[in-house]
Amino acid sequence: MQILNYTPEHEAFRKRLRAFIAREVTPNVAQWEKDGIEPRDIWQKMGRGGFLCTDLDPAYGGLGGDFLYSIIVTEELSYSFHTGLAAGLHSDVVVPYISAFGNDAQRKKYLPGCISGDIITAIAMTEPGAGSDLAGMSTTAQQEGDEVVINGSKTFISNGINADLVIVAAKDTAVENPYQALSLYIVETGTPGFERGRHLDKMGWRSQDTAELFFSRCRIPIANRLGEKGQGFLMLMQKLQQERLVCAVGAVTAAERIVEWVIDYCKNTTVCGRPLSKPQANQFALVEMATDVKLGRAFMEKLVADHMEGHEIIIETSMAKYWTTEMARRVADRAMDLVGNEATLEKYPITRAWRDVRVMSIFAGTNEVMKGIAAKFMGL
Numbered sequence: 001m002q003i004l005n006y007t008p009e010h011e012a013f014r015k016r017l018r019a020f021i022a023r024e025v026t027p028n029v030a031q032w033e034k035d036g037i038e039p040r041d042i043w044q045k046m047g048r049g050g051f052l053c054t055d056l057d058p059a060y061g062g063l064g065g066d067f068l069y070s071i072i073v074t075e076e077l078s079y080s081f082h083t084g085l086a087a088g089l090h091s092d093v094v095v096p097y098i099s100a101f102g103n104d105a106q107r108k109k110y111l112p113g114c115i116s117g118d119i120i121t122a123i124a125m126t127e128p129g130a131g132s133d134l135a136g137m138s139t140t141a142q143q144e145g146d147e148v149v150i151n152g153s154k155t156f157i158s159n160g161i162n163a164d165l166v167i168v169a170a171k172d173t174a175v176e177n178p179y180q181a182l183s184l185y186i187v188e189t190g191t192p193g194f195e196r197g198r199h200l201d202k203m204g205w206r207s208q209d210t211a212e213l214f215f216s217r218c219r220i221p222i223a224n225r226l227g228e229k230g231q232g233f234l235m236l237m238q239k240l241q242q243e244r245l246v247c248a249v250g251a252v253t254a255a256e257r258i259v260e261w262v263i264d265y266c267k268n269t270t271v272c273g274r275p276l277s278k279p280q281a282n283q284f285a286l287v288e289m290a291t292d293v294k295l296g297r298a299f300m301e302k303l304v305a306d307h308m309e310g311h312e313i314i315i316e317t318s319m320a321k322y323w324t325t326e327m328a329r330r331v332a333d334r335a336m337d338l339v340g341n342e343a344t345l346e347k348y349p350i351t352r353a354w355r356d357v358r359v360m361s362i363f364a365g366t367n368e369v370m371k372g373i374a375a376k377f378m379g380l
């Protein structure tokens with residue numbers, strides 16, 4: 001079943017990226033996982049290879065490709081059993097705020113560096129007291145002349161250590177309605193008053209640098225506001241759909257890779273004189289896991305096609321984010337049980353994959369929040 005129409009150009013891009021990952025990423029993953037971060041130069045190599053921000057206009061140095069190129073990047077990174085290199089977050093979540101809502105000057109200043117990998121980006125919404133509840137943010141942004149002064153703190157920010165540019169959601173305290181008080185600002189990380197806090201020691205996505213960020217009278221030019229004042233919440237709502245879809249693509253591909261790996265393991269591992277793939281209980285488990293990923297792929301690809309055609313798919317995207325990430329967890333869990341002892345050894349990619357998929361139901365909007373959104377839009 002083929003839902004998405006990949007052209008020979010897409011396939012050539014995938015082949016080139018797969019070779020790049022095998023050469024530049026896979027041999028280094030174990031070290032990056034230990035370091036808790038990836039070196040900046042892998043971003044530049046990705047950029048030079050044409051693998052970042054593939055949708056952006058060639059005028060800025062981009063490929064001008066459709067969303068399928070983004071899907072290929074997320075799939076190939078996920079397929080490699082590696083989640084650390086947050087290219088999808090950079091290319092398909094953060095940079096689109098600049099390309100969609102930025103003015104000419106902002107686009108010219110930042111997009112070429114985002115494409116080349118010289119500028120690594122992050123988005124800072126979450127705060128110690130405000131995760132799911134974006135309206136509960138307390139980071140403030142007050143205009144003083146032609147500058148804006150930001151105060152507050154953010155936490156769990158992906159690319160927080162490597163980032164050169166952070167899109168920060170902050171509110172104007174003079175506006176009472178929390179949904180109208182929020183604006184988005186581009187903060188360059190060299191700005192006085194910006195500081196990085198702890199580099200968080202996570203159980204999964206270990207090679208992705210997730211950090212606390214602090215803003216203490218951090219002054220930025222008013223020209224660094226993205227879009228209109230007070231439109232922050234609307235901009236986030238517009239873009240979060242794509243973030244959740246990319247998350248579903250990553251979850252489905254991770255689950256597929258786990259199933260492929262564990263089938264191979266079961267076929268090639270003998271217990272009591274016969275392959276692990278022969279007992280009927282194991283066969284049923286493997287068939288159920290394979291069915292899960294096929295259902296996930298069909299649903300996800302249909303939504304990618306709808307998204308590319310500009311359809312409103314808030315309900316379905318929320319469903320897909322929660323269902324595919326739970327499915328990936330289910331599949332990873334069963335794979336661990338099928339493998340047994342060996343699955344607990346760090347030498348196997350399944351161990352890392354199990355940790356990595358566990359985290360996916362929490363970020364990009366928790367799965368409970370996804371169900372809440374679906375319920376609201378279903379009129380329940």
Ligand SMILES: Cc1cc2nc3c(=O)[nH]c(=O)nc-3n(C[C@H](O)[C@H](O)[C@H](O)COP(=O)(O)OP(=O)(O)OC[C@H]3O[C@@H](n4cnc5c(N)ncnc54)[C@H](O)[C@@H]3O)c2cc1C
Nearest residue numbers: 123124125126131132156157158363364365366368369372
């Ligand atoms: C690895 C990782 C990377 C991240 N990267 C980023 C990033 O780059 N930028 C960023 O801004 N944030 C990032 N986050 C933060 C992430 O988006 C938040 O963790 C997420 O929004 C949930 O917030 P919370 O953990 O504070 O949970 P809370 O909002 O405190 O929720 C706690 C519990 O209550 C439930 N709950 C909350 N509200 C509702 C509701 N309305 N209905 C039903 N249940 C509810 C939740 O589902 C959860 O079970 C990242 C998190 C992780 C783990």
